[in-house]
Amino acid sequence: MIDKRLILTTNSLLSGLPVDVVEQLLAVSSLKQLADGECVYAQGDVGDGLLGVVEGRIRLSNSSRDGKELLVMLVEPGDWIGEVSLFDGLPRSQDAFAVGDCSILFLPKAKFDALLNAKPELYQYFVPMLCRKLRLALSYVESVALYSLPARLAQRLLELLNFYGVDDGKLGHLIDVHLPQEDLAKMLGVSRQAVSRELKRLEADGVIQLAYGQLRILDKAALKLELDRA
Secondary structure, eight states, rough: OOTTTTHHHSSTTTTTHHHHHHHHHHHHHHEEOOTTTTTTEOOOOOEEEEEEEEEEEEEEEEETTOOOEEEEEEEEOEEEEHHHHHHHOOOOOOOEEEEEEEEEEEHHHHHHHHHHHHGGGGGGHHHHHHHHHHHHHHHHHHHHHHHHHHHHHHHHHHHHHHHHOOOSSSSEEOSSSSSOOHHHHHHSSSSSSHHHHHHHHHHHTTTTEEETTTEEEEEEEHOOOHHHTO
16 A cells, blocks of 8 residues: 655655644645556646655656657656646646656645645745756756757766665666666757767766666766866
């Protein structure tokens, strides 16, 4: 049985929520089950609530009219989506789809607003979510405008390391998320072939280690140097 409480108590940004607030949030939230590929919400939809990933993953992306996809991020268990529309009242800015079978915790906007109106001090727990998304967005704009592909790739790998890096007792740090090269290319807005060439170069230089759908960072300092050269 899935414990809804885990999404509120294990998230680093929300782990400090008072116990009574956790109970109030749980009381007004509900679990939703999604099949692989099912749409969570689409760009332009009304922002009707906050969603926390309990199991599975959520793919956030934007698509052009000709079908080209820009992969923004893969949201892992413990993370939240939908907070931007929740605060600014504007429609969803991205598409969100389930990757594999997913369980998400849905917190309706009306209930969330009522809780914050009653306890304004709770903003301190939720505003950092917005700040993190803003930093990621600004980082992406900066990289596209100013950086070469090697520097952009290094920046994205460092961001992935920050979000998903784990020390599994082996050499370097594993980026603990299934990330095919095609998805990494969509994150950078380039072809898979271009990303593949850069990854092979980094592997030959001993900076990373590649395996099917996996990537291990062996030399973080070298990635930072790639970024500094931009």
